[in-house]
Amino acid sequence: MTAPLAPLAPLVGCVLSLLFAPLLPGIINRVKAWVGGRQGRPLLQLYYDLFKLLKKSAVYSRHSGWMFRLAPVAGLAAALMALAVLPFGALGSLVSFPGDFIFLAGLFALARFTLILAALDTGSAFEGMGAAREAMFSALGEPIFLFCLMILGYRSGMYSLALMLGDIKPVVWTADWPFFLMLAFAFFLILLLENCRIPADDPNTHLELTMIHEVMILDHSGPDLALLEYASALKLWIFSLIIAGVLLPGPGESLPVAGHAALTLLIVFTVAALVGLVESVIARFRMERVPQILSLAGSFVCLAALSLWS
Amino acid sequence: MDISAAVILAAALLVFAGGLTALGFGRSFRATLAVRFIVPPAALLGLAGCVSALLLGVRQDFALPWPLPLGNCLFRVDPLSAFFLVPVFFLSALAALVLPERAGLLQKQIHAGRHCFFFCTLASGMALTVLAADGIFFLLLWEIMSLAPFFLIAHSDENSDGRFASWIYLIAAHLGALPLLLLFSFLTIQAGSSDFAAYMVMPAVRHAGFLFILGLIGFGAKCGLFPLHMWMPEAHSSAPGHVAVLLSGTMLNIGLYGILRLLSLLGPPDIVTAYILLAAGGLSGIMGILLGLGQADMKRSLAYSSAENMGIILLAAGGAVLAAHHNAPAAMVLLLTGLLLHIWNHSVFKSLLFLGANAVKENTHTTMLHRLGGLGKLMPFTGGCFAAGSASIAGVPPLNGFMGELLLYCGFALGAEAAKGTDAALLFWVAFFTLGTIAGFSLFTFSRVYGLAFLGAPRGSDGSTARDPDAFLKSAMFVLAGLCLGVSLAGPLLLRLLTPLLAWFSELLSLAPPAEAAFAMPAALLQGYAWAGCGLFALLAVIFLARSRIMRGNPEATVSDTWGCGYTAPSARIQYTGGSFSFSLSLLLRPLIRPQMFAPALKDIFPGPAGASVSSPDWPTAVWTRLFFRPVTVLSEQAKNLQHGLLNIYILYILIALMAALVWALGRT
Numbered sequence: 014m015t016a017p018l019a020p021l022a023p024l025v026g027c028v029l030s031l032l033f034a035p036l037l038p039g040i041i042n043r044v045k046a047w048v049g050g051r052q053g054r055p056l057l058q059l060y061y062d063l064f065k066l067l068k069k070s071a072v073y074s075r076h077s078g079w080m081f082r083l084a085p086v087a088g089l090a091a092a093l094m095a096l097a098v099l100p101f102g103a104l105g106s107l108v109s110f111p112g113d114f115i116f117l118a119g120l121f122a123l124a125r126f127t128l129i130l131a132a133l134d135t136g137s138a139f140e141g142m143g144a145a146r147e148a149m150f151s152a153l154g155e156p157i158f159l160f161c162l163m164i165l166g167y168r169s170g171m172y173s174l175a176l177m178l179g180d181i182k183p184v185v186w187t188a189d190w191p192f193f194l195m196l197a198f199a200f201f202l203i204l205l206l207e208n209c210r211i212p213a214d215d216p217n218t219h220l221e222l223t224m225i226h227e228v229m230i231l232d233h234s235g236p237d238l239a240l241l242e243y244a245s246a247l248k249l250w251i252f253s254l255i256i257a258g259v260l261l262p263g264p265g266e267s268l269p270v271a272g273h274a275a276l277t278l279l280i281v282f283t284v285a286a287l288v289g290l291v292e293s294v295i296a297r298f299r300m301e302r303v304p305q306i307l308s309l310a311g312s313f314v315c316l317a318a319l320s321l322w323s
Numbered sequence: 324m325d326i327s328a329a330v331i332l333a334a335a336l337l338v339f340a341g342g343l344t345a346l347g348f349g350r351s352f353r354a355t356l357a358v359r360f361i362v363p364p365a366a367l368l369g370l371a372g373c374v375s376a377l378l379l380g381v382r383q384d385f386a387l388p389w390p391l392p393l394g395n396c397l398f399r400v401d402p403l404s405a406f407f408l409v410p411v412f413f414l415s416a417l418a419a420l421v422l423p424e425r426a427g428l429l430q431k432q433i434h435a436g437r438h439c440f441f442f443c444t445l446a447s448g449m450a451l452t453v454l455a456a457d458g459i460f461f462l463l464l465w466e467i468m469s470l471a472p473f474f475l476i477a478h479s480d481e482n483s484d485g486r487f488a489s490w491i492y493l494i495a496a497h498l499g500a501l502p503l504l505l506l507f508s509f510l511t512i513q514a515g516s517s518d519f520a521a522y523m524v525m526p527a528v529r530h531a532g533f534l535f536i537l538g539l540i541g542f543g544a545k546c547g548l549f550p551l552h553m554w555m556p557e558a559h560s561s562a563p564g565h566v567a568v569l570l571s572g573t574m575l576n577i578g579l580y581g582i583l584r585l586l587s588l589l590g591p592p593d594i595v596t597a598y599i600l601l602a603a604g605g606l607s608g609i610m611g612i613l614l615g616l617g618q619a620d621m622k623r624s625l626a627y628s629s630a631e632n633m634g635i636i637l638l639a640a641g642g643a644v645l646a647a648h649h650n651a652p653a654a655m656v657l658l659l660t661g662l663l664l665h666i667w668n669h670s671v672f673k674s675l676l677f678l679g680a681n682a683v684k685e686n687t688h689t690t691m692l693h694r695l696g697g698l699g700k701l702m703p704f705t706g707g708c709f710a711a712g713s714a715s716i717a718g719v720p721p722l723n724g725f726m727g728e729l730l731l732y733c734g735f736a737l738g739a740e741a742a743k744g745t746d747a748a749l750l751f752w753v754a755f756f757t758l759g760t761i762a763g764f765s766l767f768t769f770s771r772v773y774g775l776a777f778l779g780a781p782r783g784s785d786g787s788t789a790r791d792p793d794a795f796l797k798s799a800m801f802v803l804a805g806l807c808l809g810v811s812l813a814g815p816l817l818l819r820l821l822t823p824l825l826a827w828f829s830e831l832l833s834l835a836p837p838a839e840a841a842f843a844m845p846a847a848l849l850q851g852y853a854w855a856g857c858g859l860f861a862l863l864a865v866i867f868l869a870r871s872r873i874m875r876g877n878p879e880a881t882v883s884d885t886w887g888c889g890y891t892a893p894s895a896r897i898q899y900t901g902g903s904f905s906f907s908l909s910l911l912l913r914p915l916i917r918p919q920m921f922a923p924a925l926k927d928i929f930p931g932p933a934g935a936s937v938s939s940p941d942w943p944t945a946v947w948t949r950l951f952f953r954p955v956t957v958l959s960e961q962a963k964n965l966q967h968g969l970l971n972i973y974i975l976y977i978l979i980a981l982m983a984a985l986v987w988a989l990g991r992t
Contacts, residue, residue, distance in 0.1 A: 070878035074885040076780045078699050080710070086870060090862040094855065108858065110851020111844060112733040119720040119729070120859075122762075126719050126770055130710075133774030133899070136697070137885045141899025144774065149908045152767040156759030163736050163755055172736055221888050231886050236873045240866070304911060318752065322744070 022270070026101025029278070034250035035059040035243065037285040041210075044289025059246060063239045071235030076136040084131030085233065085240035091124040092247035099251055100179030102277035103264045109175040114162040117174065118155065121207070124244065125151050132229035139221040143228035146300065150206060150213070150225070153304055157311045158203050161196060164318050165259070168192065178258035186262035195317040197259045201284070202310035204252035206303070208245070211292040213303050223297070253284040327375040328383035328400035331408060334369025335450035338362050338415060342443025346436045354436040355423035362419035362443065369412040369450070376405040380823030384456065394459025394517040402824035403587070404453045406663065407580040410670035411453065414572045415446040417674070417799045418565040424793045425565050428685060429478045438475065445471035445569055449577055458507035458517040465503065468577065469496040469545070475566045476558050488554075488561035495554035499544030502537040503581075509534055510588070522588045531589045535596055538585040539603060546578030548637070549607040549614075550943040552630040559629070560622035560690070564681025564796070567622075571629050572674035576666055579636055587831050592644050600641030601754060608634030608761045610943075613915050616768040617905040617939030621690045622680050624772050625673065628716065631761060632669045636662055639731050642738055642754050647833040651741030652841040654734050654751075655829055660845040661730030663821055668723045668810070672715040675803035679709035682796060683776065686789035692901035694783035695776040701789040706777045708800040713773040715807040717766040721856030723810040729852055730845060731758055737844070771904045780895035811856045814849030818842075902937035909939065917942045 039056040046053025055061070073081070095117055097107040110116075129148050132140035162174075168189070169177045186193060206213040209226035221228050230241050257280035264273040298306070341361035348354035375381070382401045389396040422442065426435055448468030455461040473493050477485030507517070513529060514521040528534065540551070547555035559571055586592055608631050615627025639662040646655035682705045683698060684690050699706030715724035732755060739751035781787060791797060810817070822842065829837045874880065887893045909918040919940055923933035965976075 067873055068877060071874065071880040073880060073882050075882050076697065076885055078778070080699070080778060086863060086866045089866050090859060093862055093866075094859050097858070098855070108851075108855060110847060110855070112729055112848045113851065113855070115729050115732045116720060116852065116855055119718065119725050122717070122766055123714075123719045123859075126714060126717055126766055129770045130774050130778060133770075134699075134778040135885045136779035136895065136898050137887070137893075138897045138899060139886075139888060141779075141904065144770070145899060145904045145907065148767040148770055148904075149911075152760075152763035152908070155763035155766075156756050159732065159759040160752070160756055163732070163739075163752075166736055167740055170740060172733060235877065235880070236870055240870065300907070301911070 022104040023101070023107045026104035026274070027096050027107060029274075030096050030101060030247070030250055030254070033278070033281075034246045035063060037249050037253065037281075038246055040282055040285040041289040041292065044286050045293050048290065048293035059242065063243055066234075066239035066242070067236050069235040071237055074135045074137075074232050077131075077134045077232065080127070081131045081134040081232070082237065084127040085237040085244070087127040088124040088244040089240045089247075091120040092244045092251070095120045095251050096247065098174055099254055100175045100258065101254065102257070102261070102274045103179055103270050104274055105179060106175040109173050111172045114166060114172065114174050114177070115159065118159050118162065121151075121158075121248070122155070124248070128229055128241075131233075135232045137232065139228050140231055142222070143225050146225045147229060150303055150307075153307050154203060154206055154310075157199070157307055157314060158207070160311075160318075161199050161203065161314045164314060164321070165196065167318075168321055178255065179263065181258075181262050183262040183265045189320075192317050192320045193259050195313045195320070197256050199310045199313040199317065200252065200256050200259060201287070202306055202313070204249070204256065204284070205288065205291065206306055206310075208249045208252060210288055212295050212298045213306055215297045218297075249285070249288075250281065253281040256284050257281050325376075325379075325381050325383045325400075327372040327379070328381055328385070330372035331369050331376065331400055331405070331450075332385055332398055332454065334365045334372060334412065335447050335454065337365035337368075338443055338450065339447035341365065341419075342440040342447070345439030345443065349436045350434055352423070352427065352430065352435055354439045355426045358419050358439045358443065359423050362446065363416040366412040366416035366419070366446075370409060370416070373405045373408045373412060374820065376400055377402055377409070377820050377824060380827070381405070391459065391463075394457045394511075396460055397457040397518060398451070398454040399456030399519070400454060402827055403580070403583060406821070406824055407453045407576055407666075408450055410576055410667060411446070411449045411573045414568055414670060414674055415450075417802065418442075418446075418568045421678070421796045421799050422565045424795060425563050425681070425685075429563060432478045432481075438478075441471045441474040442566070442569075444468075445475065445566075445574075449569075449573055452577055453580055456519045458511050458519070458522070460517075461519075462500070462503060462507055466500060468574070469500060472496075472558065472562070472566065472570060472574070476562045476570075478563055482561075484557075485561045488557035491554045492558040495544055495551070499541050499551070501541070503541035506534055506537040506541060506585075509537075519584075519588060523590075525590070528589050532593070532595055535585065535589060535592075536599065539582065539599065542578045542581035542585070543603065543607075544578075545581065546575040546633045547626075547630045548603060548633055549610040549630050550947070552607075552611065552627070553941060553944045553947060555629060556618075556623045556626040556941060559626035559677070560620055564678050564684075567677040567681065568674040571626070571677055572670040575629055575633060576670060579633065579666060582637070583640070583828075586640070586644075587828070591647075591832065591834050594645070594648050597641050597644035597648065598750075600637050600644060601750060602641075604634045604637030604639070604641055605754065605757045606634065607631070608638055608757060609764075610634075610915070612761055612764040612768060613912060614939065614941060614943075616764055616771065617901075617909045617916060617918055617937070619691055619693060619901050619938060621683070621692055621695075621772050621776055622677070624768060625676050625680060628765060628768060629669075629673060631765060632665070632673070632716075635728075635731070635758065635761060636665055636669075638754055638757065639665070639734070642731075642735055642751065643829075644832060645747055645750060646734070646738045646741065647829070649738065649742040649745070649747050650833075651738050652829065652833065652837045653844045654738035654741055655832060656825060656837055656841040657730050657734035657737060657845050657848070659825055659828055660818060660821065661727045661734055663824070664730065664814075664817060665727030667817075668715070668727050671803055671806045671810070672712045672724055675708060675712035675800060675807065676716065678796060678800050678803070679705050679712060682792040682800075683789070685792065689783075690776075692772070692775045696782040696895065696898065697778070697780045698789055699777035701781075701787075702777075702791045704791045704797055705800065708804040709777060710773055711804040711807045713769040717769040718762045719766070720852075721811050721859045722807050724807070726811045726814055726849070726852055728758065728762060730848060733844070733848060767905075767908065771901065775899070775901050775904065779898050782895050782898065782900070812853045814853045815846060818846055818849055905939070906937055909937065 100106040132144040214225040345354040387396040477489040611630030643658040715722040735755040
């Protein structure tokens with residue numbers, strides 16, 4: 014990339030993210046269909062759905078108020094802000110300040126808080142149930158996610174995402190590879206939980222009683238639902254991007270920045286394919302076993318932390 | 324003589340004068356109006372004085388020529404006291420503003436003049452306690468301040484809950500004062516004078532660790548640290564709104580002030596102090612929020628969350644001491660800044676939430692979550708303010724609650740890095756993880772409280788006539804909600820205000836003035852957060868406008884029933900309740916929360932109506948009762964046996980006492 018265009022690089026990363034994020038659910042579905050021997054939905058299904066939903070009229074529950082309408086807006090705003098602080102490969106991030114990794118976790122808290130309240134706003138028993146589960150699992154998951162990010166900062170001595178994720182030197186990576194692999198695995202487990210994928214939650218079940226995320230948005234429709242679906246695709250993208258950042262050392266002599274960005278994209282898509290594979294081979298856990306996924310993630314991040322101990 | 328210090332002292336005395344004036348009006352309603360007209364201007368004057376004292380780092384003594392039998396009548400304004408006076412004055416002004424209407428609602432049950440007198444005594448007592456610079460005088464004012472709420476908590480003798488709340492408050496306040504009495508006696512004997520300055524110049528305090536633990540127990544009881552929190556849920560949930568504001572928003576802070584002041588008096592704290600603070604803070608933070616998350620009464624949930632927030636603050640204090648020991652000035656300054664900002668933020672959002680809960684109570688006569696619901700439509704203003712407060716306390720950006728936590732997280736992370744390779748790094752990690760856990764649970768708790776009370780459909784008939792409260796309460800809530808939303812944008816300004824205090828306190832902890840560079844990190848963080856907060860607000864506005872534009876082009880939105888999954892006769896009673904919302908989490912964390920569940924056994928093929936219940940009782944109270952209160956009761960019962968009313972037996976007692984004294988005297992020679 015030429016020097017005068019360098020300030021635009023983070024913007025390029027954001028645009029790529031915004032464009033490609035809805036592709037991830039498509040990839041997951043195609044992988045699941047492929048393993049199951051079916052043809053599956055089109056890869057671009059979510060794009061069609063989003064455009065269709067944007068043109069539809071909305072139906073509101075008579076109990077719902079402003080919180081119900083705020084949740085999709087706040088969810089998308091949080092996801093966009095998260096994209097701004099998160100570096101895309103070596104392209105850097107739009108907004109960067111020390112401590113922005115905590116801010117990233119805070120943005121997820123904002124989206125979750127408004128969505129839980131929107132679910133309670135409808136006065137539905139199902140949605141209350143989903144809200145309670147989401148509140149519970151994310152309360153347990155939040156410290157582990159924060160700890161994963163903190164450990165990453167501890168290793169690099171930098172406490173801003175752009176530096177701790179986007180600037181891992183290849184030499185460091187080859188020296189500390191067990192740390193990065195264990196951390197990536199922990200992030201992957203958190204991805205499954207936070208994005209409501211199997212084994213924590215089944216987004217495709219037909220039964221409201223067993224759902225977490227999908228049941229909270231039962232009453233959303235039209236453009237509101239489009240915003241929510243897009244925000245959740247972005248959230249999946251953000252987690253995959255974090256994993257790509259951990260797994261891929263920064264660009265060096267042999268790898269130019271553009272090639273690095275392409276590799277990042279590839280890893281993100283691979284993560285989605287992996288999610289699809291996991292969904293194909295295991296079933297959803299019983300609700301009371303979901304915290305065990307978190308304990309596994311916690312154990313791995315503790316191991317990663319101890320591997321830095323010297 | 325510095326003008327701002329004089330203004331502060333005058334304001335505190337003016338507030339007390341307001342109480343005396345009100346007493347003069349007797350039972351008349353005009354007493355409350357006197358408070359409304361006198362206290363807010365005086366308090367705002369004091370607030371201005373505090374801000375100027377903080378900015379300039381003023382240090383000023385006032386000795387009043389009032390001969391006490393022991394000690395001196397000495398006041399001192401310094402940055403630490405000015406810092407704690409800001410919430411005292413600010414919230415006193417707001418509470419006095421909303422007092423007349425609240426007192427009006429209770430008019431038949433309270434003596435207006437007396438109520439106002441004790442209200443002003445509490446407000447000025449807190450201000451003067453913070454200003455006192457003499458051990459004995461401090462204890463005197465501390466007792467006055469501690470006693471005043473007893474007369475304010477229960478507004479009627481008929482209500483047994485209120486009586487119990489006042490009673491348990493009185494016990495806690497007295498038991499808490501006992502260790503403080505010991506503490507200041509020891510200090511005064513060692514220093515030879517009861518002036519705080521004399522304590523500070525002592526070359527080495529003997530038994531400093533023991534004295535610190537005494538102080539932690541005494542001051543910790545006042546700020547409701549777990550397991551000394553038993554009085555708090557009772558007192559805070561029974562007190563009327565304007566009193567609850569003072570109790571939760573400012574009186575808890577006075578306990579914290581005590582702990583921080585003690586840290587400054589005992590000389591540079593050793594590493595054990597850090598361990599004790601971290602342990603006490605972590606325990607109180609986790610247990611406070613865990614006990615609070617399943618409460619059926621929203622005010623009790625709020626009270627438990629105070630124990631949690633006090634725990635966070637002590638955790639940060641422990642981290643700062645630990646960072647000072649590991650020569651990490653950047654981490655120490657970050658933690659201290661976060662700690663101070665969190666104290667102010669907690670005062671703001673907790674008062675807002677208590678005012679909101681009080682508005683609910685006044686309108687629906689209940690704060691039980693299973694009887695509320697859908698209040699956001701009937702009381703839209705209160706609902707909106709309560710939402711802002713809940714989001715803030717749940718640690719959601721871009722509000723103020725997250726600002727302090729952001730600094731604390733980074734402080735712990737930096738501390739771990741500075742202590743790399745030592746055990747202290749592990750401690751910092753544990754503190755970081757603990758803070759994350761607390762934040763997660765507080766989001767759970769406050770989405771539950773706000774969601775169940777204000778959203779959905781009304782669960783009982785209690786709420787059907789609810790309306791927004793009077794203009795004064797509305798404006799008080801509006802100011803506080805505005806602060807919740809806006810303070811994070813003013814982070815860098817606040818840092819400038821706190822810099823003299825930070826420099827002084829970090830010098831106390833680490834024996835060396837912190838370098839300029841140590842302040843760069845919090846400045847960068849607060850600035851980044853302020854800009855990111857602006858960005859987030861802008862994004863919200865842009866997305867909202869875009870959404871409205873899209874919606875305008877689409878076919879008209881319709882209103883219908885909530886999706887019932889094929890069930891066509893939904894009612895408000897099928898909604899999730901407080902018990903069901905927290906059921907799974909209570910079950911998962913059973914050993915810590917110890918919920919009590921009652922489920923009926925269904926036997927026949929067609930079972931009759933039955934009830935099930937989940938409650939979250941305060942089990943530490945039961946433990947205290949078993950370990951302490953019951954033995955004391957038994958002992959007191961047995962002591963009655965000594966008293967017979969027979970003269971000859973009393974003479975025998977005197978004889979025994981004389982003999983014992985004789986034996987002792989002989990043994991000495």
